[in-house]
Amino acid sequence: MEKNHEPNYKRIFTDILMRKHPDKLKVCSPILRKKALTALDILELNRLIFDFENTDINQKHRSFNETTILQILDHQKKYNLNNSQLASHFRLSRNTVTK
Structure with missing residues (x-):
């Protein structure tokens, strides 16, 4: 294996x-x-x-494991952020946060 x-x-x-x-x-x-x-x-x-001046290039190939996703969502709860604010903070798209 x-x-x-x-x-x-x-x-x-x-x-x-x-x-x-x-x-x-x-x-x-x-x-x-x-x-x-x-x-x-x-x-x-x-x-x-x-x-990074142009972050779009660096954002295309990011992927997150389950633990990281849960940490991001915990951050959202802790600071009472909506999806747009959370997406902006972690430099994600709003669609990614919604999924």
Whole structure:
């Protein structure tokens, strides 16, 4: 049986920070200290490290697992957001949030 392996995001982001963006290491270190990174953590690291001017290109191929979807919906409940506000916060389409 073949085991599905995830990329080691901690190592990837740490290497990027050490080599190209050492000035942002302090800001990102609380997220990198977590035992396991969620999809939302990875998106937050991307946002903190890279200043994306054109986010449309980066949004096309995103997918979320069930845990991440539940975290997004919990965020909506916690802050009493409607679907449009939630979509704007996570840079999703309103149709994606509705689904």
